[in-house]
Amino acid sequence: MQFAGILSRSSARCIAAASLLANHFLLSKSLRSSITPLLFSPSPLQSTISNGFRPKWGCDRAYHDGRPRGPLWRGKKLIGKEALFVILGMKRFKDENEKLDKFIKTHVLRLLKMDMVAVLTELERQGEVSLAVKMFKVIKKQVWYKPDVYLYKDLIVALARRKKMDDAMDLWQSMRQEDLFPDSQTYTEVIRGFLQYGSPADAMNIYEDMKKSPDLPEQLPFRILLKGLLPHPLLRNKVKQDFEEIFPDQRVYDPPEEIFGLR
Template sequence: MMASCVFSRWKIPYLASMYFRGVMRIPSKESFLCSRVMIPDIECSSSKTMWGFKQYHDGRPRGPLWRGKKLIGKEALFVVLGMKRFKDEEEKLQKFIKSHVLRLLKMDMIAVLTELERQEEVSLAVMMFKVMQKQDWYKPDVYLYKDLIISLARSKKMDEVMQLWESMRKENLFPDSQTYTEVIRGFLKYGSPADAMNIYEDMKNSPDPPEELPFRILLKGLLPFPLLRNKVKQDFEELFPDQNIYDPPEEIFGLR
């Protein structure tokens, strides 16, 4: 008797709460705001439910810049938009740089550079990097070079890659294996195996120990050039004696 009484006391409020939970909903903050302000572009769907789950729009703008909203301030975002707006008008772009870009703080300049690289505005990113190099706080940083060089190489702007490469070497900086790999791959796609071999020679003089990936990229890209490939193959076998190299039949690649 006591057990049934306790069960009934527990069950009735619980079932009542389950029943009235869907009927007497407290309006959310989003639905209250949407009822007071008519915004046609924002879907006020907090009142719409399906199988007990809310479907709502959180009100945030959708676009490529919103992904990094926590990493980029308003002034930096304004500069990114301004540089993109005037990128085809040299005179207006230089005026905009003098009036707005030079006012940015260090972290805002780095944020602008990173955002331009992310949006694949590599020419503007190079321009921004040159502005940063003239600042009093600038110190040679291999990672700034790395991201910029990789972005240029993937865009096949190899002339600008070599300009940055020479600037980096003047500052006594050596890239890492990923940077060597992307630049070598870029020159091979660009159709310039001689430049790829120059980067390869620079890699061998790097103080960091070599890795396999740039070697394998070269070995694959130099298949139409057997003399250059044999040289890289000999170096690879000396550095990595336990690794194997796949040599496809020569007639497949028209080497005979």
């Protein structure tokens, strides 16, 4: 009987140990089954990146490969590295004439045609009109240069908007010597510039030149003159008569004379 009691106690211990091992095995198995999907399934961020940069040919890429994208890059690609270097160099030496002339001889003259035009356009866009004039003079000396009214137009308009009328008229004379006529926008900006500059006589000279243009005139330069010549009734009446002859269906607003102290 004593031996049977000892045997039953040892059997109970074995059964308890086996039960503990079984419970541990089941618990570890359940933990592995719950952790595995977290370790090996793609996260929402990874799936978003993969979907966002999936190329057309079907190969998934879960990262940005560093290549520039978008319209900003497409715009910058139009200007080459050498052209960008020239723009920065000209801006650096713009207040030192000797260094600027030396830089033009050593670097600007080495540019290709498209790079020179790109430098001119970018200088105009940045408002560096004095440098743009220098660049335009360099372009005119190239063997490939042909008279182009649009090269003149952009530069003259940029100068007129900054009230650099002397430089604008120098280009205007050069343009007319090449038998080029500007468009209506160029006439408008130059006329407006002279009126703001306080020189109605020069504005009228441009107006007379506009009447010789082979292109049909537009209303805008007339209306700019009619407004700017209010303090000069004799000049304004002449422009008004021409306007009514060319545009008979249009009306000209005449403000009361006492507003401008003409009485």
